[in-house]
Amino acid sequence: MAWIFCTLKFRLMTGALRGNGSAARGAGLILAGLAALYVMPTGFAVLAALRGSALAAPAGVLVFTLAFAGWTVLPLMAFGTDETLDPARLTLLPLSRRQLATGMFAAALTGIGPIVTFVILLGVIAAVATSPASVAIGVLAVLLELTLCVTSSRALTTALSGLLRSRRGRDLGIAAAGALVLVLLGGNVLIQRAIISGGLQHGGRAIAGVARWTPPGMVAQSIASAASGRYAAALLGLGVGAATALLLLWVWNAALGRALTSPDASTRTSRRSAACASRAANSAAAPSAVGSAPAAPALPAAGSAATPPAPSAAGSAPTPPALPAAAGSAPTPPAAAGRFSASSVDAPSLSLYQQQMRFDVAAARGAAAESAGGRPSGPPGRPAGRPGRVRRAAVAPGWLRQAGSSRTMTAAGKELRYTWRDPRRKAGLLGLAIAVFVSLSVTRLGTGGSRGLSSATGPVLLAAAVYGGAFAGIQSANQFGLDGGALWLNVAATTRPRDLRADIAGKNLASAVIALPVFTVLYAVIGAVWGSLAYPVTALGVAAATLGIALGLSNLASVLLPFPVPERRASAFGGGGTGRGCLAGLTNLVMLLIVAIAMLPLIALIIVVHPGAWMLLTGPGYGAAAAWAGRRAAGDIGFRRLPELLAAVSRPV
């Protein structure tokens, strides 16, 4: 069974090189292969060169621990897991839990990442083992470590995906993420302390001294134990590793079993907003029913000026619902929701969304016609801009009304809803949170008090801000990919580059609305802890600037390199499939590089002018300009490639 799964996975990977859209995937796969061919011998050789040195055993422990930590955390932060073999497609087969677990494990081991890890881990045997018996123990240890790596990443992402999907998932997921962040933060602070106090060599040894008591560390240590003849200790280490691996396998299997036989409950909350939408609809209809201008009909009736509604409609009788779908405000059954590609939006919101898109087009056309000196092009008496205004009155007062119904705001609102309802986007947020916290722990916030404010800490805080802002922005590097096939809703309502630019601006706005408050709170806390505001305030400006630059670049990447990110039942952390992970990673690296270069003028300015509150204006201004420029270019490029864009993101994977 394991072998069948291996070959199936291999066939799926090679299948990525055939058929439509194979060029980008193939390029990704080849790049990943080349990178592996470089990393594998290098890693092995570096470790083998340590042979005989006193550092060999601690280095082995560090490599094992780092590999485990990397496999565990990286999929949450950036690349996701390899979901080339989606277990949801195996649910119809008569496979026992055990067969499925074995098979999925074998498939998870089939890939470039596991092979690279395996070869590098073999380097530890070359460095540490001395006798044939210790080599044998070493082979066992390496296989066990590989098992630990793979099961840990799968168990964590599958279990977290389950949490993100469940109704209690928001609370539990946030709690789990918080715990994870604390562990990472603690580990990072520990490492920095050790290295700062004892230099790289001593620090490394000190860390290895702690790490050797973790399961992967104990597995690594068993090779050294066997080399020095302490076989009981070696077997104990392997035993602990095996027990951990079995536990992780059990967690993974249980989470997988649950994911495959229960519906996605994460959209359950949509009922509340459905009620909101229908309330909004009712209140939008109200003015036309009781107001002084009974002939001014509610939203969809706007086009009927030529055929005014029957007088009874203006009376006490309830007017026709302003939104056709508002009548359907009954809860959307989750099972049915999956049928429509925009599954995370309940029917009323969807309808509202479409109408806002459409009416904005109509309003803009009318306005354009008027400004050109002609009459509105619509039927006589058709109030082109009015429908929007009627609803605006129901939503918010004043200038906000004007802004709130624009296409940009509509797109931003939809994006924010999705961020809350779509497990994949929540997974992205989780990764963002982890990345930001890890980057912040670089500033030794955890070591306490002003003692941490050495001469180097301020600049380090700024560097961390560059990283945090860039990471937040890069989350949008495939913004249409997450829309998937539902993008047609936008495409159908897009008539000019301006429409697409507004959509992109809305998505950017949503990103900023999520990221900026997080940054503000974080830097306020740091400022309070440090008792000095100059650097935190500057860092906030820097973070805003990098966020803007990264968003601008992400806009371009989104229209130039779009790829589908299908919803998968088992894992919310799955990427775009074979070859995509490497390509996306490479894109991200290039974007980080460009962000860093684009930040140079601002950094130079900070060095010249000194950190201070002036960055609060300059930083966001610089970032906004960059995002604006990226949005402009992406809108124009994307508009020309709109059909290709839609085809690229709606292709099944």
Next chain:
Amino acid sequence: MLPLDASLPDGSAAPVPGGFPVLPATRAAGPPAVAATDLWKRFGDKVAVAGVRLLVPPGSFYGLVGPNGAGKTTTLSMMTGLLRPDAGTVEISGRDVWREPVAVKAMIGVLPEGLRLFERLSGRELLTYLGRLRGLPKAQISARTEELLAVLDLTADARTLVVDYSTGMRKKIGLAAALLHNPRVLFLDEPFEGVDPVAAQTIKGVLEAYTAAGSTVIFSSHVLELVESLCDWVAVMSHGQIMACGTLDQVRAGRSLQQAFMAIVGARPRAEDGRLTWLGSSAP
């Protein structure tokens, strides 16, 4: 809702809402192909399936009809081990779906809604791998694969990736995947949705040959003419319950299935005066 006995003058085999119909003599002996008892499924506050009881005689071609949202897909998902019911049991040929999932999945074939397939395999590769995952002998897999591909007019596209298949081709390769292991019971969720008449005729032919040999087909559809022409048994679902079930003639009771369906499910309110006045007003 009309009282059901009104629609069924012959009271002896009357389908009782939520109750077991009396089974007449069936073609094959033995336990029912499918026996669902008091199936419940709730999504949040919405009850999708409320106490479904259904007996499917072996060898029957059973149609499950009902309006959108009646709970057909949810019921089929629970019967095939894809969705865990909140309460109730399902037995396929006497074996419990949720207690013996492996044994049951070996006995059934499913063409689910949505149809998730391994997109990056070719049609032939897909069938071959499914056969191997089901543990069929190699020679049998390749023989059946070629035969199914030929019968379903897919041989020319056997080397094309599934991702590049059209809707009808996807349905056909999905049907081939469901039939490959020669199941006793075949569950089809909207098998003809989005399928062109030529492909539909092919699928129909395969299904008729399959039931003629004594196997059971259960399929959901809202194309009533199709159900009328294919099925010998029908169950009408609405609001998560079986409103009527029995042989086609019992449920029709002398009317067309369309008329019977409307009577059983209850007609929807028509668009009233004063509604939708805006619709069509953009015409010059």
